[in-house]
Amino acid sequence: MEKITTIEGVAVPFRRSNVDTDQIIPAVFLKRVTKTGFDDALFHAWRQDPDFILNRREYQGAKVLIAGPDFGTGSSREHAVWALRDFGFRAVISPRFADIFRGNSGKQGLLTGVVDEQTVERLWERIEAEPGMNATVDLVAQTVTVGDLTVPFEIDDYTRWRLLEGLDDIGLTLRDEARITEFETTRESWRPRTLPIR
Amino acid sequence: MSIVSQPETTPAADAHIPERPRTLAEKVWDAHLVAKGENGEPDLIYIDLHLVHEVTSPQAFDGLRQAGRPVRRPDLTIATEDHNTPTIGIDRPIADLTSRTQIETLRRNAEEFGIRLHSLGDIEQGIVHVVGPQLGLTMPGITVVCGDSHTSTHGAFGAMAFGIGTSEVEHVLATQTLPLKPFKTMAITVEGELRPGVTAKDIILAVIAKIGTGGGQGYVLEYRGSAIRALSMEGRMTICNMSIEAGARAGMVAPDETTYTYVKGRPHAPEGEDWDAAVAYWNTLATDEGAAFDAEVFIDANELEPFVTWGTNPGQGVSLSQTVPDPSAFSDHNERAAAERALEYMDLEAGTPMKDIKVDAVFMGSCTNSRIEDLRAFASIVKGQKKADHVRVMVVPGSARVRIEAEAEGLDKVFTEFGAEWRFAGCSMCLGMNPDQLAPGERCASTSNRNFEGRQGKGGRTHLVSPLVAAATAIRGTLSSPWDLIEGAN
Ligand code: SF4
Numbered sequence: 160m161e162k163i164t165t166i167e168g169v170a171v172p173f174r175r176s177n178v179d180t181d182q183i184i185p186a187v188f189l190k191r192v193t194k195t196g197f198d199d200a201l202f203h204a205w206r207q208d209p210d211f212i213l214n215r216r217e218y219q220g221a222k223v224l225i226a227g228p229d230f231g232t233g234s235s236r237e238h239a240v241w242a243l244r245d246f247g248f249r250a251v252i253s254p255r256f257a258d259i260f261r262g263n264s265g266k267q268g269l270l271t272g273v274v275d276e277q278t279v280e281r282l283w284e285r286i287e288a289e290p291g292m293n294a295t296v297d298l299v300a301q302t303v304t305v306g307d308l309t310v311p312f313e314i315d316d317y318t319r320w321r322l323l324e325g326l327d328d329i330g331l332t333l334r335d336e337a338r339i340t341e342f343e344t345t346r347e348s349w350r351p352r353t354l355p356i357r
Numbered sequence: 358m359s360i361v362s363q364p365e366t367t368p369a370a371d372a373h374i375p376e377r378p379r380t381l382a383e384k385v386w387d388a389h390l391v392a393k394g395e396n397g398e399p400d401l402i403y404i405d406l407h408l409v410h411e412v413t414s415p416q417a418f419d420g421l422r423q424a425g426r427p428v429r430r431p432d433l434t435i436a437t438e439d440h441n442t443p444t445i446g447i448d449r450p451i452a453d454l455t456s457r458t459q460i461e462t463l464r465r466n467a468e469e470f471g472i473r474l475h476s477l478g479d480i481e482q483g484i485v486h487v488v489g490p491q492l493g494l495t496m497p498g499i500t501v502v503c504g505d506s507h508t509s510t511h512g513a514f515g516a517m518a519f520g521i522g523t524s525e526v527e528h529v530l531a532t533q534t535l536p537l538k539p540f541k542t543m544a545i546t547v548e549g550e551l552r553p554g555v556t557a558k559d560i561i562l563a564v565i566a567k568i569g570t571g572g573g574q575g576y577v578l579e580y581r582g583s584a585i586r587a588l589s590m591e592g593r594m595t596i597c598n599m600s601i602e603a604g605a606r607a608g609m610v611a612p613d614e615t616t617y618t619y620v621k622g623r624p625h626a627p628e629g630e631d632w633d634a635a636v637a638y639w640n641t642l643a644t645d646e647g648a649a650f651d652a653e654v655f656i657d658a659n660e661l662e663p664f665v666t667w668g669t670n671p672g673q674g675v676s677l678s679q680t681v682p683d684p685s686a687f688s689d690h691n692e693r694a695a696a697e698r699a700l701e702y703m704d705l706e707a708g709t710p711m712k713d714i715k716v717d718a719v720f721m722g723s724c725t726n727s728r729i730e731d732l733r734a735f736a737s738i739v740k741g742q743k744k745a746d747h748v749r750v751m752v753v754p755g756s757a758r759v760r761i762e763a764e765a766e767g768l769d770k771v772f773t774e775f776g777a778e779w780r781f782a783g784c785s786m787c788l789g790m791n792p793d794q795l796a797p798g799e800r801c802a803s804t805s806n807r808n809f810e811g812r813q814g815k816g817g818r819t820h821l822v823s824p825l826v827a828a829a830t831a832i833r834g835t836l837s838s839p840w841d842l843i844e845g846a847n
Pocket residue numbers: 439440484485486505507723724725783784785787788805806
């Protein structure tokens with residue numbers, strides 16, 4: 160997983176609340192056998208509408224999604240994070256996230272920052288005044304900046320540390336690899352082995 | 358205490374003596390601690406055996422590929438094809454595109470990452486939870502995981518076995534460990550003697566009806582008591598298999614002679630000195646006298662009757678001699694609403710005797726009840742009989758080996774003469790991912806483990822039962838216990 164310190168890119172004022180994971184990625188896409196390539200699935204139903212915000216030219220190549228409260232509710236599918244990431248998003252800002260979605264995001268390198276509702280409104284207004292403008296999400300300073308507006312966001316220390324270090328769950332465990340190897344040397348010979356085939 | 362009387366060796370010996378009595382689950386957990394979590398962080402637990410199948414593994418392998426990580430221990434990993442595989446015409450290409458893609462993906466991944474795979478047509482192919490024990494890979498005192506909730510099956514051997522999600526599958530493939538918080542423990546004590554015709558399936562359905570589908574949440578269930586001791590390994594697997602239906606992470610039974618007899622001599626069972634060392638260790642696993650459980654439940658085996666579900670979750674069950682319950686009898690508001698919905702979906706009326714309910718199909722199979730002993734039990738009832746005309750009966754062995762074993766005993770003849778379809782191994786109608794499905798509105802007596810809406814096919818209605826009840830039902834065409842056949846004969 161890439162280490163994240165700052166994310167800079169086009170910001171989308173996503174004026175929707177209660178965006179559940181079914182809307183982020185509909186169930187039909189869950190049949191796939193890969194962990195990437197879900198960019199076409201993101202907000203699939205909404206994207207059928209040519210006026211949907213992500214279809215607008217100013218917002219192409221967006222990296223920062225600034226959404227209303229209760230983002231990522233519903234089914235716990237990890238695909239929701241994959242779809243956002245594959246589409247190009249590196250950070251989502253919202254007044255409130257569903258717990259499981261936020262947990263999944265932290266593990267997959269998608270930054271989720273919390274700001275209050277009034278601040279989200281200010282961010283939206285600032286971006287709408289100049290559609291297509293960049294936002295800078297600074298994970299070290301814990302701030303979001305659009306133009307002359309800089310606001311702080313919240314993220315828990317543990318997730319922040321993991322994102323700064325670029326550690327996914329596996330990377331985290333592998334920091335203990337020496338201990339795993341040591342444990343393996345004590346593993347009794349009667350314990351099962353699938354190979355060689357007997 | 359005199360210092361002189363303390364032998365020099367005491368500290369070393371002490372290291373092996375627990376400070377406090379421990380449960381079976383705690384002992385297995387402690388023996389797999391790679392690192393103890395501090396400040397509320399999870400422990401890191403070593404995994405002895407990782408079972409893989411086609412549905413929950415593709416993205417795990419894809420994740421490894423993206424990160425450039427290998428499988429850490431291919432020699433502790435084994436894959437089979439089961440969830441999607443057809444049970445007839447297995448020599449023909451799989452018609453359903455998603456199923457075929459998943460199976461082909463597993464084959465490619467196994468090849469690329471060096472994983473042992475038993476494909477459709479292979480003698481060791483079958484439901485992952487039938488194959489592990491059959492190969493002697495499942496044994497006491499080990500940790501087993503699989504991207505499938507019914508991994509709890511393997512706990513019958515005194516193993517700590519639980520289902521995991523796809524990202525955890527990737528984690529185990531890459532590290533052979535899992536970060537986990539300790540589970541709570543619940544003792545389920547079943548004392549007494551089962552009456553003839555009452556089986557392990559009836560015990561577990563009664564347990565779930567008693568504690569509810571959420572009653573086991575966060576717990577490892579340890580089944581104990583004389584009725585559990587008297588069960589075969591197949592029976593214990595049936596019980597542990599359905600622990601998850603009570604919401605539990607895992608179910609366990611302490612190993613004993615029954616366990617050792619089952620494991621010994623299987624292809625991957627320990628041999629020679631290893632066997633002796635293993636048994637010596639396994640004998641230490643049983644829960645210590647005085648160990649505390651976080652919760653306890655008692656079931657009287659003498660009282661149990663053949664059981665059946667009437668609703669759409671495995672906790673909605675009654676004895677077969679009872680009637681469909683009246684939702685208004687449930688004091689809990691949520692339970693009442695669930696019962697009302699269930700009766701509507703199941704098209705049942707409160708007060709109807711369970712035995713008056715007519716079925717369209719009987720499914721004998723799934724990782725709950727598709728081992729050789731289950732097939733023998735089913736055969737013992739249907740031998741020399743004819744199925745009810747209107748009932749479709751499908752018998753699906755849990756593995757290719759079970760199929761061969763059954764055929765060697767002539768069970769296939771018993772089934773086909775009875776009028777049942779004798780199929781190839783797989784999950785089949787347990788979840789209807791392959792073409793084995795119920796039609797909308799069809800009603801089925803099924804030896805599987807889930808009676809959720811649409812589980813066996815869209816609009817299908819499932820009654821969970823034991824193999825003996827399934828057999829009696831197939832003969833009479835209505836939900837029936839083996840006792841009804843005897844009464845009928847009188
Ligand atoms: S038989 Fe049913 S419950 Fe068992 S592994 Fe297959 S699908 Fe899951």
